[in-house]
Amino acid sequence: MSVIESDYLKRWIGAPITDALTEVALKRPADPIEYIALWLLKHKENEVKKAEESSNAERLAIEKKKLEEEAKKKAELEEEQRRIAAENAAKKAEIEKALAEQAKVSEAAPV
Numbered sequence: 001m002s003v004i005e006s007d008y009l010k011r012w013i014g015a016p017i018t019d020a021l022t023e024v025a026l027k028r029p030a031d032p033i034e035y036i037a038l039w040l041l042k043h044k045e046n047e048v049k050k051a052e053e054s055s056n057a058e059r060l061a062i063e064k065k066k067l068e069e070e071a072k073k074k075a076e077l078e079e080e081q082r083r084i085a086a087e088n089a090a091k092k093a094e095i096e097k098a099l100a101e102q103a104k105v106s107e108a109a110p111v
Helices: 003-027 032-108
Strands: none
Touching: 003 032
16 A cells, blocks of 8 residues: 555544544443444544534624624714704704894894
8 A cells, every 4th residue: 555545544543443443342242343334424424513613603603793894884874863963953953043133133133
């Protein structure tokens, strides 16, 4: 067996096979071949599930970040709306005051 093949087997199969063989040695099932086969299938299912969970966790983190950014933007917009409303109210009060003063001057002025 070449070094490349050996590296490939160590990388992809080494740890799962070692774990499966260790479990077979400890449990001594009646049919060790079937046990290893089922163990490896379950291992693969678990690996796929872990990958899916990891992917879901990453997507969830991204969505949470987007949601936080949207909430921040919404709060900023609401604050800006309050500021603009306050400015408009102040201008309106100023205009009404000026109109009231102008009406008083008009009433006091002789015709």
